[in-house]
Every structure is written in structure tokens, then in C-alpha cells.
Amino acid sequence: MKEIVYLKDVRREYRMGQNTVTALDGVSFTIDEGEFVSIMGPSGSGKTTCMNLIGCLDRPTSGLVRIGGQDISRLNDKALAALRSRTLGFVFQQYHLIPSMTALENVMLPLRYQGVEKSLRRELAVEALTRLSLGDRLHHMPHELSGGQNQRAAIARAVASKPRIILADEPTGALDSQTGKTVLSIFSEINASGATVIIVTHDPLVGAQAHRLIKILDGRLA
Numbered sequence: 001m002k003e004i005v006y007l008k009d010v011r012r013e014y015r016m017g018q019n020t021v022t023a024l025d026g027v028s029f030t031i032d033e034g035e036f037v038s039i040m041g042p043s044g045s046g047k048t049t050c051m052n053l054i055g056c057l058d059r060p061t062s063g064l065v066r067i068g069g070q071d072i073s074r075l076n077d078k079a080l081a082a083l084r085s086r087t088l089g090f091v092f093q094q095y096h097l098i099p100s101m102t103a104l105e106n107v108m109l110p111l112r113y114q115g116v117e118k119s120l121r122r123e124l125a126v127e128a129l130t131r132l133s134l135g136d137r138l139h140h141m142p143h144e145l146s147g148g149q150n151q152r153a154a155i156a157r158a159v160a161s162k163p164r165i166i167l168a169d170e171p172t173g174a175l176d177s178q179t180g181k182t183v184l185s186i187f188s189e190i191n192a193s194g195a196t197v198i199i200v201t202h203d204p205l206v207g208a209q210a211h212r213l214i215k216i217l218d219g220r221l222a
């Protein structure tokens with residue numbers, strides 16, 4: 001299988017005044033294209049730090065992070081942003097939809113930053129929302145949608161440009177268990193359609209959905 005995520009001896013330290021917090025302490029793993037992986041560990045173990053590195057939102061203090069074959073420490077901010085927008089789709093616990101925009105506008109927005117032409121933006125966004133069973137909610141505002149619908153709109157936004165990697169941080173954390181199950185099954189479908197799916201979670205039920213677990217504890221693989 002072809003490598004899509006590669007971490008080798010990764011450390012990430014945060015400076016806090018006089019102190020240094022070591023969030024990741026020598027982490028190494030590989031994720032191949034097409035895998036469905038869950039990065040699991042308790043609160044404070046370093047999951048979000050790990051996700052930010054995989055998501056090209058941050059760089060390691062030391063060690064190697066390679067995403068889509070590219071060493072992210074060698075890329076400037078612009079190249080990193082380009083890699084991120086081409087390769088990755090993000091899903092967060094709190095949806096992070098823009099409250100003053102409709103579901104359709106929310107899904108179209110990142111496509112604009114990716115330079116997709118307007119009519120195609122609309123077509124891709126409608127296609128993604130329809131795939132997430134929100135074809136009849138295109139013009140609803142986030143506050144007019146349920147939690148599960150908001151998360152499905154956020155997933156539509158992540159998948160609209162058909163990125164190679166979908167990265168989700170506690171995507172069911174704000175949902176009731178039944179809605180959470182529905183959302184998880186959507187990630188399975190997205191994976192079955194070819195995307196690499198990486199879910200970061202402390203919830204064993206979420207982890208059980210993945211095909212492989214990467215366990216992390218106190219900044220190290222467990």
C-alpha cells in the first residue's frame with residue numbers, strides 16, 4: 001500500500017513561560033492510502049496535537065512528518081496551506097460552521113479558497129450535501145438544523161472537494177449516541193469510496209468502527 005501519512009520520532013513541545021510541555025514525545029507511525037484509522041487516547045494524551053500535525057496546521061519541534069509524500073518542515077506557509085487545501089478535509093467536534101451562512105454557503109466557502117469556479121462550487125456543494133442526506137436543507141442556517149444535521153453539513157464541507165484524507169477530531173463528541181452512530185457509518189462510507197479516514201477520539205465505540213487503532217498515552221504510542 002502507498003504511504004499517505006508518515007511520522008518518525010515526532011516531538012512537539014509547547015513553551016509555557018519558563019516551562020516546556022511535551023505533548024508528543026517521539027511518536028512514529030505510518031498510515032497507508034485508503035486506511036480507516038482511529039487515533040485513540042485519554043484527554044491530554046496528545047491527540048489534537050497529532051491531528052494538527054497530520055492536518056498541516058502545525059510543524060513538529062523535531063522529527064519527520066510526511067503528508068502525501070511531502071516533508072512538511074520543508075514547506076513554507078503558502079505551500080503548507082496549498083497541501084492542506086488539496087489533500088485534507090477537516091471535521092471538528094463543534095462543527096465550526098459559519099452561523100450567518102446557509103448549509104450550502106458553508107460547503108461552498110472552502111471551495112472558493114481552493115480556486116474552484118463558482119458554478120462548479122455550487123455543483124460540488126449540492127452533490128456533497130445530497131450525499132449527506134441534506135439535499136432538502138440547502139438553504140437552512142446552522143441554527144435551523146439539529147446537531148446531527150450540522151455535523152453532516154460539516155462532513156459535506158470536508159468531502160466536497162474529494163480530498164484524499166478526511167481528518168476528524170472527536171466528530172461524535174457533541175452528538176447523542178444514536179446520531180453518533182449514524183455519523184460514524186458515514187465515515188465508513190466515505191472510506192469505502194476511497195478516502196483515507198483518520199478519526200481522533202477518546203471514545204472506544206468510535207475507535208471500534210475503525211479498521212486499525214493507533215493508541216497514544218502521555219504523548220507516546222501505547
Ligand SMILES: Nc1ncnc2c1ncn2[C@@H]1O[C@H](COP(=O)(O)OP(=O)(O)O)[C@@H](O)[C@H]1O
Binds near residue numbers: 016045046048
Ligand atoms: N497550545 C498549547 N500550549 C501549551 N500546552 C498545550 C497546548 N496544546 C496542548 N497542550 C498540552 O499538550 C498536551 C496534549 O494536548 P492535546 O494534544 O490537546 O491532547 P488531547 O487532544 O489528547 O486531549 C496536554 O498536556 C495539553 O495541556
Ligand SMILES: [Mg+2]
Binds near residue numbers: 047048049
Ligand atoms: Mg483533543
